[in-house]
Amino acid sequence: MxxxxxxxxxxxxxxxxxxxxxxxxxxxxxxxxxxxxxxxxxxxxxxxxxxxxxxxxxxxxxxxxxxxxxxxxxxxxxxxxxxxxxxxxxxxxxxxxxxxxxxxxxxxxxxxxxxxxxxxxxxxxxxxxxxxxxxxxxxxxxxxxxxxxxxxxxxxxxxLHRVRGKTEYTSLPAHLLPSAFTLGELQHVYELVLGRSLEKKAFRTRMLAGGMLEDLGAQKETGRRPALLYRLREQAGLVYFTRSFEQR
Amino acid sequence: MxxxxxxxxxxxxxxxxxxxxxxxxxxxxxxxxxxxxxxxxxxxxxxxxxxxxxxxxxxxxxxxxxxxxxxxxxxxxxxxxxxxxxxxxxxxxxxxxxxxxxxxxxxxxxxxxxxxxxxxxxxxxxxxxxxxxxxxxxxxxxxxxxxxxxxxxxxxxxxLHRVRGKTEYTSLPAHLLPSAFTLGELQHVYELVLGRSLEKKAFRTRMLAGGMLEDLGAQKETGRRPALLYRLREQAGLVYFTRSFEQR
DNA sequence: AGAATAGTGTCTCTTAGACACTATTAT
DNA sequence: ATAATAGTGTCTAAGAGACACTATTCT
The missing domain is CATH 3.90.79.10 (Nucleoside Triphosphate Pyrophosphohydrolase)
Structure with missing residues (x-):
């Protein structure tokens, strides 16, 4: 030094x-x-x-x-x-x-x-x-x-306030997951961060419409019906949604 | 440490x-x-x-x-x-x-x-x-x-990025105006900050639905049709809208 | 078959955008 | 009457919430 x-x-x-x-x-x-x-x-x-x-x-x-x-x-x-x-x-x-x-x-x-x-x-x-x-x-x-x-x-x-705030309208929680994940896992992480449950259909529609996910063409074997695996598309930062999740 | x-x-x-x-x-x-x-x-x-x-x-x-x-x-x-x-x-x-x-x-x-x-x-x-x-x-x-x-x-x-970002989904630009203002003036400030024009009806609906404005019961004489004056209701911070203004 | 999770169809509700319409003032 | 700005009515589109439905795996 x-x-x-x-x-x-x-x-x-x-x-x-x-x-x-x-x-x-x-x-x-x-x-x-x-x-x-x-x-x-x-x-x-x-x-x-x-x-x-x-x-x-x-x-x-x-x-x-x-x-x-x-x-x-x-x-x-x-x-x-x-x-x-x-x-x-x-x-x-x-x-x-x-x-x-x-x-x-x-x-x-x-x-x-x-x-x-x-x-x-x-x-x-x-x-x-x-x-x-x-x-x-x-x-x-x-x-x-x-x-x-x-x-x-x-x-x-x-x-925590910042992370929860951005969880309402960005792709931020995806960074808490390994590079390959299923939509079910992603929703679970959003729910853990927000401390409330989200509606499945609305969640999936939003995530897939955001264009931030890439279908890996592979499936995760979980013991029940296998789920499609996704990863975050290469891109600098977060995807911002134009609407927040709403109350309850 | x-x-x-x-x-x-x-x-x-x-x-x-x-x-x-x-x-x-x-x-x-x-x-x-x-x-x-x-x-x-x-x-x-x-x-x-x-x-x-x-x-x-x-x-x-x-x-x-x-x-x-x-x-x-x-x-x-x-x-x-x-x-x-x-x-x-x-x-x-x-x-x-x-x-x-x-x-x-x-x-x-x-x-x-x-x-x-x-x-x-x-x-x-x-x-x-x-x-x-x-x-x-x-x-x-x-x-x-x-x-x-x-x-x-x-x-x-x-x-500027922060101010413009929050202008998309909060009441922030109201703080650039004197305590009494008309909805037309408020919209004009939003447009100056964002650098683009906003749709009048959508703007007014959002602002009035936000519950952040108090009708002063007075009118501003401008030379043409007088406009209702409003002020920000007493409250600590900003009002957050659940949707952003959208493109164009 | 039953359990469990993955994923879809479809209805309602809210709100932004578009845009034409009415309302109130001054000249 | 005309210009100008204030303010409304109403239609469409998008997306969230609700929720029932189908699909695919395991035991």
Whole structure:
């Protein structure tokens, strides 16, 4: 790690006006997947050492931006994600940023929150890796059952709100599935994310009309009637539908 | 957090030296209004002094978070807004954050972008205030005609994309109008923001069905047939419609 | 045959788009 | 009367919800 020349006066503080102390800058990642029949979020346990804030509490994976290593905020989020899961190309979206004098006892801090959606299958790698201080927690309502460190309950709530919002009118939940899936599995994922059931015919019509799915011509053997397998067509982002799912 | 066992005693306390140098932290505000028949954005001219980045270029209003004055990021955005316009309670929404090693020549920096929507009328105050280094620029397509400092063209583009997106399915553009307005004026604002015309009957049906408007029982005298005046009903946020406006 | 899941047919309801029509003002 | 803008009536099309129906597999 090369050491940048630090003793040089800060050009910003040298620029005249009041001295602007710099806030702490972190990135936190809300990593979601479908596991064991529910939507789950990856948490890390904070170190037990004295002097650490929230020792032993569960928290979102994240940490300080490393200006020597991270080219930009998204690269920092991808680094955190890869460190915890081994996954390097998930669906990744920025949720927003939170900054205040009080959210971190160590001082004025801002965090940049990203949400990543992973298929469960890609996680086989990670399970062998580290560590007892990592766990998946099922999402219940707007968050998880245990208290979280810092304002992470708020950050998680915002990420879930974003994901649920987009689930109403985009193809987003498809990124929680492996590359080949059936329409039944896709509908099940939508229902898990939204926490309510959807009408089968309307769901299928919408998904097939969206033009985002490619029929793989293969079938999934499930023990009952086999279902057609689809995959997401090659395309940059999400498909947006012009109508939301409606109430109930 | 990064690695549990870091050889440095406390990375935060060490934040002045090589390990976790803190990025610069700024807030930029995209201030939009309807003026002279078009959507316009407020720009400030960067100082001409040598040593300043982008001297003389136009830029979004913004600047460093002042950890001594700003309670949180939104308070910082409101402060910047009030400094430039005198307005203190606009529609204000966070667009996102941008951070990288290269976006500011002075070093690794992050900015937090907010968008504010103002009725033109509230700006009478500001016109008397300062200053020759402030101007309104008409929005053309994804941005403005002149080049902007830093990556502000990208930030402005993202804010416009957000505003246009929400214009398709929320009551957002109403915040660009004074508190009393006619449906014709409201439709005109939607059309200016979207850059395309909307069908009158469909527009009126949607707005009135949304339940967000309150009939003031008064009429606006325009020289032709007077139109009913409405105002936004008291409510926290936006009204979301379950369908987008559709193409053309 | 019965269970279970995959997939379709078809009706109703809501709302956008199109567009012609009426209503109210000023000149 | 004419121009101009405000506001309505009404038809069509698309797609969501409801729900019953058929289809294909297993035991």
């Amino acid at each position: 090369t050491k940048p020349s630090e003793p040089i006066p800060d050009p910003v503080e040298a620029a005249g006006d009041a001295v602007f102390r710099r806030p702490l800058t972190t990135v936190d990642v809300v990593i979601l997947t479908i596991r064991a029949g529910s939507l789950q979020v990856l948490l890390v346990q904070r170190p037990q050492q004295a002097g650490e804030p929230f020792p032993g509490r569960w928290a979102l994976p994240g940490g300080f931006v490393d200006v020597a290593r991270d080219r930009d905020l998204q690269a920092c989020a991808l680094r955190k994600l890869a460190e915890k899961t081994g996954v390097d190309s998930p669906y990744l979206e920025q949720v927003g940023s939170w900054g205040s004098a009080t959210r971190d006892p160590r001082g004025w801090s801002t965090t940049h929150v990203y949400v990543a959606l992973l298929p469960d299958e890609t996680l086989a790698l990670q399970k062998g890796g580290n560590a007892a201080d990592l766990r998946w927690a099922p999402v219940e309502g707007e968050g998880v059952a245990m208290p979280l460190a810092f304002d992470h309950a708020v950050l998680l709530g915002a990420a | 990064t690695k549990p066992s870091e050889p440095i005693p406390d990375p935060v306390e060490a934040a002045g030296d090589a390990v976790f140098r803190r990025p610069l932290t700024t807030v930029d505000v995209v201030i939009l209004t309807i003026r002279a028949g078009s959507l316009q954005v407020l720009l400030v001219q960067r100082p001409q002094q040598a040593g300043e980045p982008f001297p003389g270029r136009w830029a979004l209003p913004g600047g460093f978070v002042d950890v001594a004055r700003d309670r949180d990021l939104q308070a910082c955005a409101l402060r910047k807004l009030a400094e430039k316009t005198g307005v203190d309670s606009p529609y204000l929404e966070q667009v996102g954050s941008w951070g990288s090693a290269t976006r500011d020549p002075r070093g690794w920096s992050t900015t937090h972008v907010y968008v504010a929507l103002l009725p033109d009328e509230t700006l009478a105050l500001q016109k008397g205030g300062n200053a020759a280094d402030l101007r309104w620029a008409p929005v053309e397509g994804e941005g403005v005609a002149m080049p902007l400092a830093f990556d502000h063209a990208v930030l402005l583009g993202a804010a």
